Amino acid sequence: MSKPSIPQGTRDFSPEEVRKRQYILHTLQDIFELYGFQPLETPSMENLVTLTGKYGEEGDRLIFKILNNGLHEKKEEDKAKLNAEWNNLLSKPYSTPVVTERALRYDLTIPFARYVVMHQNELAFPFRRYQMQPVWRADRPQKGRYREFWQCDADVVGSTSLINEAELLGIYQNAFDKLHIPVTIKINSRKLLAALAELCGMPEKMMDITIAMDKLDKIGWIGVAKELQERSISDDGIWQIEKVINVTGNNEQKLAAFADIMQHSASGMEGINELSKTLAYHKELLPPSDKDVKTGIEVDISLARGLNYYTGVIVEVVCAHPDVKMGSIGGGGRYDDLTGLFGLKGLSGVGVSFGIDRIYDVMEELKVFPEQLATGTAVMLVNFGGENEIYALHLLQKLRAAGIAAEIYPDAAKFDKQMKYANKRGIPYVMLPGDDERQKNMVSLKNFSTGEQQLLTPDECIRIIQSA
RNA sequence: GAGGUUGUAGCUCAGCCGGUUAGAGCAUCAGAUUGUGGUUCUGAGGGUCGAGGGUUCGAGCCCCUUUAGCCUCCCCA
Numbered sequence: 001m002s003k004p005s006i007p008q009g010t011r012d013f014s015p016e017e018v019r020k021r022q023y024i025l026h027t028l029q030d031i032f033e034l035y036g037f038q039p040l041e042t043p044s045m046e047n048l049v050t051l052t053g054k055y056g057e058e059g060d061r062l063i064f065k066i067l068n069n070g071l072h073e074k075k076e077e078d079k080a081k082l083n084a085e086w087n088n089l090l091s092k093p094y095s096t097p098v099v100t101e102r103a104l105r106y107d108l109t110i111p112f113a114r115y116v117v118m119h120q121n122e123l124a125f126p127f128r129r130y131q132m133q134p135v136w137r138a139d140r141p142q143k144g145r146y147r148e149f150w151q152c153d154a155d156v157v158g159s160t161s162l163i164n165e166a167e168l169l170g171i172y173q174n175a176f177d178k179l180h181i182p183v184t185i186k187i188n189s190r191k192l193l194a195a196l197a198e199l200c201g202m203p204e205k206m207m208d209i210t211i212a213m214d215k216l217d218k219i220g221w222i223g224v225a226k227e228l229q230e231r232s233i234s235d236d237g238i239w240q241i242e243k244v245i246n247v248t249g250n251n252e253q254k255l256a257a258f259a260d261i262m263q264h265s266a267s268g269m270e271g272i273n274e275l276s277k278t279l280a281y282h283k284e285l286l287p288p289s290d291k292d293v294k295t296g297i298e299v300d301i302s303l304a305r306g307l308n309y310y311t312g313v314i315v316e317v318v319c320a321h322p323d324v325k326m327g328s329i330g331g332g333g334r335y336d337d338l339t340g341l342f343g344l345k346g347l348s349g350v351g352v353s354f355g356i357d358r359i360y361d362v363m364e365e366l367k368v369f370p371e372q373l374a375t376g377t378a379v380m381l382v383n384f385g386g387e388n389e390i391y392a393l394h395l396l397q398k399l400r401a402a403g404i405a406a407e408i409y410p411d412a413a414k415f416d417k418q419m420k421y422a423n424k425r426g427i428p429y430v431m432l433p434g435d436d437e438r439q440k441n442m443v444s445l446k447n448f449s450t451g452e453q454q455l456l457t458p459d460e461c462i463r464i465i466q467s468a
Numbered sequence: 469g470a471g472g473u474u475g476u477a478g479c480u481c482a483g484c485c486g487g488u489u490a491g492a493g494c495a496u497c498a499g500a501u502u503g504u505g506g507u508u509c510u511g512a513g514g515g516u517c518g519a520g521g522g523u524u525c526g527a528g529c530c531c532c533u534u535u536a537g538c539c540u541c542c543c544c545a
Contacts, residue, residue: 416501424506448506
């Protein structure tokens with residue numbers, strides 16, 4: 001069986017799908033630009049050492065590695081080394097520059113950090129950039145998860161002001177508002193999670209605690225408690241965590257309750273302070289009429305986020321529509337020392353990411369794409385061959401000069417075949433430049449949705465199509 | 469990495485208890501109809517039943533192996 005196929009977890013995008021995806025991308029781009037962010041692109045592949053160790057142990061496993069070229073051309077003495085390394089590769093998870101030294105981009109944040117470090121002397125800090133490019137993960141695909149997918153990131157690096165956090169919240173609200181997706185933006189702080197681990201008397205267990213807590217809405221408290229036990233958290237610690245999770249109320253009430261519980265933890269109080277300051281700034285950014293409406297921003301202590309470079313405020317966006325079962329469609333947070341990984345210390349950054357593949361799926365499910373996205377060819381010219389063909393080409397040029405998307409059926413095929421083609425393409429107008437029309441220097445214009453047909457001058461046709 | 473599930477025409481899927489030449493709808497192509505599409509009618513092409521092995525007089529169907537997709541867990545967007 002030699003049917004063609006594409007690699008697991010990748011997709012083709014039909015013309016309609018591309019249009020819809022571009023609609024999302026353009027919407028986001030407009031908003032990023034409106035907030036003063038600048039575009040950036042980085043290569044699809046990075047040096048493997050740039051990526052390894054940045055995403056945790058699981059992340060390293062999911063990096064797509066690129067086999068070195070010319071392995072078969074190695075000199076004899078290098079081949080012995082290659083064979084030895086190859087055996088290592090087969091026996092354990094292991095990478096060696098002899099076999100692979102490049103890898104596909106896993107996310108946009110690390111390449112961004114790499115870029116900032118490499119160009120630190122040219123950049124004006126705080127540097128605000130957005131980036132929309134595909135990333136690759138060797139994950140096992142499933143619903144809403146692909147091996148190649150796009151991320152759209154906006155980050156600010158070189159400023160610790162919480163105004164940045166507040167603005168990024170604004171970007172999220174602005175974007176999902178424009179895309180007509182109801183969302184809840186969950187917000188938390190790694191510092192609260194650290195404080196919680198302190199409270200349990202196990203500060204080193206912060207990752208275990210957060211990973212377990214993150215599953216709260218999936219498996220419920222009973223499940224989380226069980227997982228905490230499995231991760232050897234003490235009963236007292238679990239009780240502390242339960243206390244925090246049971247806190248309810250609006251954001252102010254929650255933060256006040258956390259402050260009460262964590263009053264002896266410096267990092268806890270710091271986290272609470274940051275969250276309330278962020279929310280206060282954000283409130284000032286809202287248009288006046290919106291200041292007292294529900295913002296859709298929800299403090300959620302169970303929010304963890306996997307990436308282990310986050311240090312401060314973290315956010316995650318989920319679709320708030322009850323019928324949509326989809327994981328997060330965006331996330332982000334502050335990372336205090338991201339560029340430190342590449343030797344540039346003391347540069348703090350904060351950013352958000354949009355998962356546009358999931359956003360697409362959600363919009364499809366909610367049917368919120370605009371109707372008129374498919375603005376392809378507006379008019380097709382039927383090809384009657386001979387002199388009529390030349391006449392049609394002149395008309396075609398005239399249409400395009402007037403800014404009308406037009407095409408001619410390239411072959412003088414049977415009339416019925418040409419009409420069927422136009423119909424299948426959903427082209428709204430068809431022009432019939434035949435003998436009669438040519439001799440009068442006019443053309444028949446047929447509206448394909450009404451079936452109406454008129455004999456008109458080319459200029460009249462242009463006016464009609466333009467005003468449609 | 470673990471588990472579940474499905475592979476039959478280009479697509480979506482039937483296919484009985486194992487029985488002779490494997491079907492349907494859609495799509496494609498041709499004709500009715502060489503200046504009028506969508507609708508209709510007629511006809512045609514299209515299959516290594518995912519692959520390999522086994523059981524059987526006989527396998528799309530049963531057994532084993534293998535492979536690919538989908539779904540779940542882990543983790544993540």
